[in-house]
Amino acid sequence: MFHPAVAILLSGLLASRCTAQITLYVSPTGDDRFSGRLAALRPDHADGPLRSLDRAIQLLRAERAERGPLHGIIQLRRGTYPFSRTLRLTAGDSNTTIRPYRHDHVTLSGSMEIQGFAHLRPGQEARVTRPDSILVAHLPFSGNVGAITPRSSPGLELFFDGRRMPLARWPNEGWLHVADVPQTGDSLLHPGLEREKRFDGVPAGRHFGRITYEGSRPHRWRPDTNITLHGYWTFDWSDSYQRVAGIDTSRHEFRLSPPHHGYGYAKNQRYYAVNVLEELDRPGEWYCDRAEGLLYFWPPSSKGKATVSRLKEPFFILDSVSHIALEGLEMTESQAGGVVIRGGNDNLVRGTVLRNLGGEAIRIEGGTRNGVEECELTALALGGILLRGGDRMTLTPAGHYAANNHIHHFSEWVRTGQYAIILEGVGNKAAHNEIHDSPFEALTLRGNDHVIEYNDVYRVTQETGDAGAFHTGRNWTWQGNVIRYNYFHDLQGPGLHGVMGVYLDDWACGFTVTGNVFYRAGRATLIGGGRNNTVENNIFIECSPSIHIDARGLGWAGYYFDGTRTELFDQMKEVKFDTPPYSTRYPQLLTMYDGETRVPKYNVIRNNISWGGRWMDVYDYNAFDFSVVSIAGNVIGDSAVLRRREPGRTGWDPYYLDIDTREGYELLGRSNPEIPRLFSGNRFLPSPIGSISRSSGAVAIAPSKLPAEWDPIPFAQIGRVKKR
DSSP: OOOOHHHHHHHHHHTSSSSEEEEEETTOOOOOSSSSSSSSSOOTTTOOOOOOOHHHHHHHHHHHHOOOOOOOEEEEEEEEEESSSSSEEOOOSEEEEEEEEETOEEEEEEEOOOOOOEOOTTTTTTGGOOOGGOEEOOSSSSSSSOOTTTSOOOOOEETTEEEEEOOEEESSSOOOOOOOOOOOOSOOOOOOOOOOOOBTOOOOOOOEEEOSSSSSSSGSSSOOOOEEEEESSSSSTTOEEEEEEETTTTTHHHHHEESTTTBOTTOOOOOEEEGGGGGGGGGTTTEEEEETTTTEEEEESSEEEEEEEESSSSSSESOOOOOEEEEEEEEEEEEOOEEEEESSSSSSSSSEEEESSSSEEEEEEEESSSSSEEEEEEEEOOOOEEEEBBBTTTTTTOOOESSEEEESSSOOOSSSOOOOOEEEEESSSSESEEEEEEESSSSEEEEEEEEESSEEEOSSSSSSSEEEEEEEOOOOOOOOOOEEEOOSSSSOOOSSTTEEEEEEEETTSSSSESSOOSSOOOOOEESSSSSEEEEOOOESSSSSSSSEEOOGGTTGGGTTTTSOOOOOHHHHHTTTTSSHHHHHHHHGGGGEEEEESSSOOOOOESOEEEEEEEEEEHHHHHHHOGGSSSSESSSOOSSSEEEEOOOOOOOOOOGOOTTTOOOOEEETTTTSTTTHHTTTTTTOOOOEEEEOTTTTOOOOOGGOOOOOOOOOOOOSSSSOOOOO
């Protein structure tokens, strides 16, 4: 929510840096020949507000050229402002605030209305089942349709009264499954993953550019290069859109066009077909013939406005500019994103709604102290906010931040690899955000000394597997990161390997996970072979398990240590880990080459509380000495305490094939005689140990049941801060 009082305060701070101030007004009914100094049209119609933001920026530039530095305020009157190209601000535009006039609702739109819909012509009717319900229109522009590519913006999108409409698809709901992947052809296009042979002895992903389907539904489709298949083709954490080059109905085969999915195609994986005219069979669906520039649509209502996105650039690009504030706006219906900030300092996007965008909503790259506050980001085809900045060689922080935002229903087109918030570089922060409803993950980071705190994260990873609400990994040098005081809850992952709350994947090292509440958070905290991670002072409720530890480098992932893949070692060299600042800031890196690099040493699990689920899973248990992990001071109310591979079994621990498999594993309950020895220094209590408020994450526990060394968790501060 945008708050005028806050905006006035911020504008005052900006103005204090300048010797003068000027306010210009813009209105959809204004005139760019006017001065823009008046908020309303003068009675004699001789002056009034401007019509365009472009003209307001031009006038501010002219004023600065004549008068020197000044704080410019552009106030927008109520209405919709069409954008056909980006508004680019550069260094000379610094100290500018763009915001609504008083409490006016201001919409910046990257779309245009489609008019001239007509009924289908003879020949078109034969391809659809309900020709009387479907209308067709010529797109009013050329060259802006945009192709469907494997993993980027959907290009042209259709909206009806502000709601994104779905492309015609088969099936209408749910998924098909790849019947088979033929293993013959002129050219082997992907060798597959030799260690994973799920069906018929075929390495997962191996293909010759074809897949087979069940049934005969595609036999009614006419040849059409617009048809596309969307699927999780080999793994449940990677999806893509693949164009159909042809259909062999005698063999029930789809022949796919390059570029092919990077991990290939595998039998029994999920997919569906989109942009199929013959499947335009329910209200709201549409189909685009990109070659002919035709849009077919079954309107969900006889009344309403149909619009298509046409803007292919962000609404704003801030390039090496400082002290820009974009406040209280709505940006909507674009093929691209909302705002890109490159360099500069103290720029802020605040109180703004970004919805129905085809690209990443806000991208900040470089500079210092640039931020996103109190915004709502929703109905996004891709991701939310990228904060990239700081110098990894000198460990100089950028200080970028995403705070108090509401980010939900994102990653609606590309279903994996799109995040609510990404932190990259050094010293950036995500705090007090509410994040929910996405098919994949919510948060990730790459780099050093980032902080993720006080966030409320739920109902993410709803469609994928081997995924985490927070996920990072595969770089030993990403040290000093802190994940604290967050509420991770109500997570589900239907795909292979399920869902994690905090996923420290592939040798993530040097993380601190403290003061978080995990409720029904799947595999709540996973340490995937890394070192020097501290998991302390957290509460785990109904998680399975609360803690996961493995030594994957001693098993299935040993090829990262035998010279086959060298990136872990290359990354150490790149940052010169054995010289300052890395050697002094993170001295633990100096112990990495101690002859036991593959062993998950120096991890600390202490002073946590867990009940209602399973306490711990240890994989590769027979490959390393479990005592290298420090586990002490925890209060455990779970009846299921330890899941591990049965003693005496040799070879790779097979959890990498299916982490939830039971074959070859044993589950030790609290009555097992080994438990007191394995978990000495920890306390076992009856379950439940306390109670939780599901909505807020606040947990009530009697003082006598708390760990001996317990720091209170500030439950009331978790989530978005409610402004007055």
